[in-house]
Amino acid sequence: MKIYTRTGDQGDTSLWGVAGEKRIAKDSARVEAYGTVDEANAVLGLVRSQLDGGPLDRLLETIQHRLFGLGSDLATENPHRQHHLEDADVVALEQAIDEYEAQLPALKQFVLPAGAPPAAALHVARTVVRRAERRVVALYRLEPGPAVHVRYLNRLSDLLFTLARVVNHERGRGDVPAVF
16 A cells, blocks of 8 residues: 555545545545544654653553544544444543542642653643644534544543643652743
């Protein structure tokens, strides 16, 4: 299989799961949504490259698989397709937030997205996930989709914030208070 097809050279791309080939503009709400999910996934890969394995790396790998499935869901218009995310995936994120948050001092102020390199990268991932959430919301205003997608992205950004704090604390760097 060739990496390049030249079929997108005019600024459009094809979707999965439709009868025949359907082409849409590369700047459409759908492509913006799944492209931003892909970007978030890539940033998580960057975070993982800065970790030495362990439970956090395994958690982020699982999340990357979920995001890949979400991107696949967003890249199709087939209304009968089974979606990759379920309510249990949102619950798993909430449980991880609770587990990791229990290891941290209580948050009493806003903190800057800073600290150790993997923590800073987690903050970047968090902001990209927030943008992905906004892009999915915008898409679903035009074409309704599964609410679990928005819930998953919302909770994921909360988890990434928590994990950034955890990494900083594990590496002897506390939160950097925001002063404004």
